[in-house]
Amino acid sequence: MRALHRMYGHEESGDYDSARQEMRDVLAVEVVPYYRQLAQEQLDDLDDEP
Template identity: 65%
Template sequence: MSDEHGWDAIRALGRRVLEGGTPLELTDDVRALLLRTAGEVAISNAHAVHALATEAGALDLLRETIRRISEGSRRLTRALSLMYDHQRAGDYDTARQEMHAVLAVEVVPFYREIAQDQLDDMDEKP
């Protein structure tokens, strides 16, 4: 998926902190990044603000935002691939089911929007 949301920055932070062992420094920029990204992956502002009150909470917030981005991306990519396969075979009902399955579990608004756009596009097909 593209970096339309600036998720490269949160991924880089995760690599440094969660994988590389660099301590998480809650600077104003890091707080702003975590708050913004939390909102983009459907974590409430209240929950994010509460999490940022402690280092442990901030680390959990970082892990959860990255998990939602990664899992949602994998889920959507898989479903899109299957959807395109079904479309090429002329099976639009099954192609639609792939996007409905994503919408049934996905919480990240960006990924939900992509799935819904695909469904809307298919509404014009048989």
């Protein structure tokens, strides 16, 4: 949840690279499939941004 808040903060400030890195960091350690799916979906959505 904290990573999502940080990601949204980066995204709002236009720092999409840092927002993507937040989700990559989550995917590197998360083992719960549901939370991995949420993080992957967020990362996929960020790929549409610059």
